[in-house]
Amino acid sequence: MTSQTIGIILLLGIFIGLTILKTPIPIALITSTAITMSYLGLPLMTTVQQMAKQIDSFSLMAVPFFILAGEIMGRGGISDRLVEFANAVVGRFRGGYAYVNCLASMFFGGISGSAVADVSSLGSIEIPMMEKAGYDRDFSVALTVTTSCQGVMIPPSHNMIFFAMAAGGVSVGKLFLAGAVPGILLGLALMAYSAVISIRRNYPKGEAMSFKKMVRVTIDALWAIMTTLIILGGVIGGIFTATESAAIACIYAFVVSMFVYKELNWKDLPKLLSNVVNTLCLSFSLIAAAAAFGYVLAFLKVPALLTNFLISVTDNKVILLLLINLMLLFLGCIMDMAPIIFIVTPILLPVVRSLGMDPVQFGAMMILNLAVGLCTPPVGSALFVGCAVGKISIERVVKEMLPMYLIMFTVLMLVTFVPAISTWLPNLMMG
Numbered sequence: 260m261t262s263q264t265i266g267i268i269l270l271l272g273i274f275i276g277l278t279i280l281k282t283p284i285p286i287a288l289i290t291s292t293a294i295t296m297s298y299l300g301l302p303l304m305t306t307v308q309q310m311a312k313q314i315d316s317f318s319l320m321a322v323p324f325f326i327l328a329g330e331i332m333g334r335g336g337i338s339d340r341l342v343e344f345a346n347a348v349v350g351r352f353r354g355g356y357a358y359v360n361c362l363a364s365m366f367f368g369g370i371s372g373s374a375v376a377d378v379s380s381l382g383s384i385e386i387p388m389m390e391k392a393g394y395d396r397d398f399s400v401a402l403t404v405t406t407s408c409q410g411v412m413i414p415p416s417h418n419m420i421f422f423a424m425a426a427g428g429v430s431v432g433k434l435f436l437a438g439a440v441p442g443i444l445l446g447l448a449l450m451a452y453s454a455v456i457s458i459r460r461n462y463p464k465g466e467a468m469s470f471k472k473m474v475r476v477t478i479d480a481l482w483a484i485m486t487t488l489i490i491l492g493g494v495i496g497g498i499f500t501a502t503e504s505a506a507i508a509c510i511y512a513f514v515v516s517m518f519v520y521k522e523l524n525w526k527d528l529p530k531l532l533s534n535v536v537n538t539l540c541l542s543f544s545l546i547a548a549a550a551a552f553g554y555v556l557a558f559l560k561v562p563a564l565l566t567n568f569l570i571s572v573t574d575n576k577v578i579l580l581l582l583i584n585l586m587l588l589f590l591g592c593i594m595d596m597a598p599i600i601f602i603v604t605p606i607l608l609p610v611v612r613s614l615g616m617d618p619v620q621f622g623a624m625m626i627l628n629l630a631v632g633l634c635t636p637p638v639g640s641a642l643f644v645g646c647a648v649g650k651i652s653i654e655r656v657v658k659e660m661l662p663m664y665l666i667m668f669t670v671l672m673l674v675t676f677v678p679a680i681s682t683w684l685p686n687l688m689m690g
Contacts (some may be wrong), residue, residue, distance in 0.1 A: 263401075263559055263560070264298065265298065266295050266298060266299050266555075266559050267559050267564075268632065269291070269294060269295045269298055269330050270292070270295040270555055270556070270559065270637055271291075271553075272291075272663055273294055273295070274287050274290075274291040274293035274552070275375070276355055276419045276667050277291065277387075279512070280568055281609075282426045282488060284545060284548070284594065284595060284598050285545055285547075285548040286548075286550070287545040288545075288548035288549055288554055289548045289551065289552075289689050290307070291552065291655040292306055292548075292551045292552050292554075293557050294689075295308060295555050296555060298687060299476070299555075299558070301555075301558070302603045305551075306551045306554075308551045309551040309553075309554045310547035310548065310550055310551050311547070312550065313424075313549075313550030314413055314543060314546065314547050314550075315688075318339070319420070319424065319543075319546070319685055320502045320505075321420055321431075321500075321502040321504070321505035322417045322421075322505075322542065322653060323535065323539050324502070324506045324508065324509045325415060325417045325505045325508070326417065326504065326506030326535050326538055327509050327512075327531075327532075327540065328486070328508045328509040328512040330510040330518050330534055330535055331513055331531065332483065332512045332515075332516060333379075333380040333513070333647055334488065334516070334522070334523055334527055334531060335370060335515065335516020335517070335520055335522050335523040336516065336520040336523075337380075337483045337516070337520075339481045340476070340479050340520070341366045341367055341381070341386065341480060341483060342359060342363045342381065342384050342385065342388075343476045343479070343480065343481035344363075344366070344476050344477060344479075344484075345358070345359040345360075345362035345363040345366065346359045347468050347472070347473045347476045347623065348362060348474075348479065349362055349450075351464065351466065351467040351468070352419075353454075353457050353458065353459070353462065353463070353573065354384070354453050354454055354456070354457025355393060355464060356392050357389070357394070357398075357402060357450075357453035357454075357456070357462065358450050358453060358458055359385070359407050360381075360385050360399075360402050360403055360406055361402070361446050361447075361449050361450045361453065362446070362450075363381055363415060364377055364381060364403075364406035364407055364409050364410065364446065365409055365442070365443065365446045365684075366480075366483070366484060367380065367638045373640055374407040374408055374410045374630065374634075374640070374641040375633075375640050375644055376409075377402060377406075377407035377409075377641075377650060378407045378641050378648065379644050380401060381403065381405045381407075382400075382404075382587075382644070382645055382648040382649065383398060383648055384647060385399070385403055386400055386403055388531060392462075392463055393462060393463050394462055395460070395659075396455065396651055397655045397659040398460075398656070398659055399650060400645050400646060400648075400649035400656050400659075401645075401656050401659035401660040401663060402449065402453065402663070403645055403648075403649070404634045404641050404642050404645035404646075404656065404660065405449060405466065405634055405660060405663040405666075405667070406446065406449055407633070407634070407641045407645070408445065408627075408630040408631065408633055408634060408641065408667065409442045409443075409445055409446050411596070411626055411629075411633070412439075412441050412442030412445065412626060412627055412630065413436075413438060413439060413442035413443070413485070414435035414436040414438055414439055415487070415490045415491070415504070415505070416434075416435065416438055416626065417509075418596055418600065418626050419434040419435055419438060419622065419626060419638055420432065420434075420488050420552075421546070421597055421600045421601065422434060422600050422622045422623070422625065423605035423622070424552075424601075425553075425600050425605060426604050426605075426608055426618055426621075426622065427619050429619060429622065430524075430689065431482065431500075432488070432622075432685075432689055433619050433685035433689055434619060434685075435592065435624050436680040436685040436688055436689065437620065437623040437682065437684070437685050438623055438624060438626060438627075438666045438681075438683045439620045440680050440683065440684055441623055441670065441673075441674045441680055441681055441683065443629055444574045444670055444673070444680065445667065445670045446662075447664075448666050448669070448670055452662065452663065452666055454551045459547070461672035468473075468600045472643065479593045482515045482519055482520070483515070484660060485511075485655060485669065486511060486512060486515075489504070489507060489511060490504045490507075490508050492546070492558060493507065501602075504604060513563045514669075541681070542597055544552065545595065545597045545598045546597060546601060548598070549597070549601035549602050552602055552635075553601060553602055553605055556577045556602070556605070556606065557602060559607065561606060562605055562607075562608075562609055563593065563604055563605040563609070565610065566584075566610045566613065566671070569582065569583075569610055570610075570613070572607045572688055576614050576615075576637045576651050577676070579610070579614060579618075580611075580614070580675050580676070583607060583611070584624070584628055584671065584672075584675060585608065587603070587625060587628040587629060587687075588628060588631060588632070588634070589647050590603065590629075591604075591628060591629045591631055591632020591635070592632050592635050592636070592639075593631075594632075595640070596626075596629045596630075596632065596633065599629055600625070600626075600629070604623075604625070607621075607625075608621065608676060610622070616678070617682055618677060619681065619685055620654075620674070620678050620681045620682050620683055623674055623680075623681035624671070624675050624681070625668070627671050627674055630667075631667050631668070631671070632665070635664075636653060636657065642656065642657075661690060
């Protein structure tokens, strides 16, 4: 075997082996990278340089601001108001609380961009609310977990920023907009499924609100919804960058939560900032380690080898895209989203470009694909949080989610094979 082949076996073999042994992903990435570079005779200092280079990015500064804004809004009474607003819109119909679940996740996704934040914040309100009204607990938890996946699609999404960095040269603004229609489409599909289940299981109707109360609830929720409008309007209009918009959103979230809703106290800030720092430590360590790992992959020419291999298997575009989706679905079941984005994007981007796919469409496809992994065992973080909040076993929830997996896969196929779903809005708004 050539040194290139041995290097690839070492890099991937050690990483997969350490992952199976439940070694933290950043450590597995760095260990496999260091050992492979030692074998290839590359200076280990390059590992540190690549890690530092990836972290030293102005665009990446948006991530801590978005996470902080989401934490502030989550603790500042935003969840309650979004649920109330969704209830005012759709709560009066049969299965209304299920619709509220879907709609509230759309709104919250436009604020936090995090599936886990969605489940933990909205789930603690929605699951008891639905169960008290007569909904089955396993359905309530399953729907809450599934709808949270909209959070990583509906803008702003820090995972789209990760993809923009990994792809290089792709507009963050276009990627934000590319996720909007697929995210809303997923929400509408889950609402349609909820309607069928509600009729079949005879779930109750919600109480109709008076017009006066609907107006009050809507005005109260506008403060929260304005966050998304500020971010998207500023980025699309070229008023500020994604990083600047994240900082502005953070300040806006603080003012609204502290002085308008008055549900955020100064004593909450230490715990809130601690959560943000913990999340950032994990995210940034993954990003840095994945950068060094990706450098060695590129040095070993793995992207070119994979491109040639896939094209040699078949030249059928449909089959190639199905293979790519199946590979991403598998990776999403066993790894977190961030390292997959940074490791796999440089490998697969040349492949999809050779098939004529727009990088913006590929970004939407990849993020939606990996969002499915957030609600699948064995490492689905949204699934674990939802089961913990709902106090129910993972087995019961996964069984209830089987039709919902099919819905998500159907929407994924539409995004994959109908480019306009993800590219129409970016092209319309940004050219």
